[in-house]
Amino acid sequence: MSWIDQRPDDAMDGAFTAVGPENVPTIEPAAFREAMSRLGAAVHVITTAGPGGKAGATATAVCSVSDAPPTLLMCFNRRSQTNPAVVENGVFCVNTLGDGGAEIADIFAGRTGVLGTDRFATGEWTTLSTGSPVLVTAVVAFDCRIVEVRSVGTHNVFFGAVEAVRLGQGGPALVYHDRAYKRV
Numbered sequence: 500m501s502w503i504d505q506r507p508d509d510a511m512d513g514a515f516t517a518v519g520p521e522n523v524p525t526i527e528p529a530a531f532r533e534a535m536s537r538l539g540a541a542v543h544v545i546t547t548a549g550p551g552g553k554a555g556a557t558a559t560a561v562c563s564v565s566d567a568p569p570t571l572l573m574c575f576n577r578r579s580q581t582n583p584a585v586v587e588n589g590v591f592c593v594n595t596l597g598d599g600g601a602e603i604a605d606i607f608a609g610r611t612g613v614l615g616t617d618r619f620a621t622g623e624w625t626t627l628s629t630g631s632p633v634l635v636t637a638v639v640a641f642d643c644r645i646v647e648v649r650s651v652g653t654h655n656v657f658f659g660a661v662e663a664v665r666l667g668q669g670g671p672a673l674v675y676h677d678r679a680y681k682r683v
């Protein structure tokens with residue numbers, strides 16, 4: 500099997516290209532998760548809206564890719580209910596949470612049992628360019644159009660061109676570190 504390979508089962512999830520590591524030695528997943536728990540990361544609610552429906556989920560897997568053109572990436576588990584909506588809509592918004600965002604982070608992580616569009620009952624929402632929900636209280640919101648999707652392991656990696664940005668009020672950010680929310 501080649502290093503880069505098309506997998507038919509991924510096509511259903513909207514992933515276009517599957518990338519290893521499938522045939523290389525790695526540490527155990529539990530050891531990887533334990534190691535990653537030491538790595539503090541900003542907490543975001545990633546939203547989408549369009550023909551595939553309105554949806555959103557909490558994620559820390561967000562990273563800047565390039566400023567020319569402005570591009571970021573985010574990773575969703577393909578089992579997430581938000582994943583197919585993002586794939587079909589072709590757009591998403593990264594809403595970076597401030598220090599008061601723990602409650603909304605838990606709601607969009609499914610920890611309170613709230614599902615689907617009911618999650619948007621909490622918080623004040625607006626839109627920018629793509630129509631994806633923008634959290635008014637977010638520290639910053641990146642409104643993105645998908646330019647590429649890669650399937651890696653259990654996740655889809657979405658590359659988004661940043662169409663619009665909303666700078667919210669400054670102040671402390673919410674960070675997930677050592678399996679707990681922290682304010683920095």
Ligand SMILES: Cc1cc2nc3c(=O)[nH]c(=O)nc-3n(C[C@H](O)[C@H](O)[C@H](O)COP(=O)(O)O)c2cc1C
Pocket residue numbers: 542555556557558559560561574575576578579580581582604607608609610615675
């Ligand atoms: C702090 C935190 C960070 C998370 N980061 C991610 C992430 O980067 N990618 C991901 O797929 N899930 C992540 N999750 C898990 C999703 O939020 C969770 O699976 C959620 O229930 C998905 O909802 P959905 O199935 O309705 O889309 C994170 C959860 C928490 C609490």
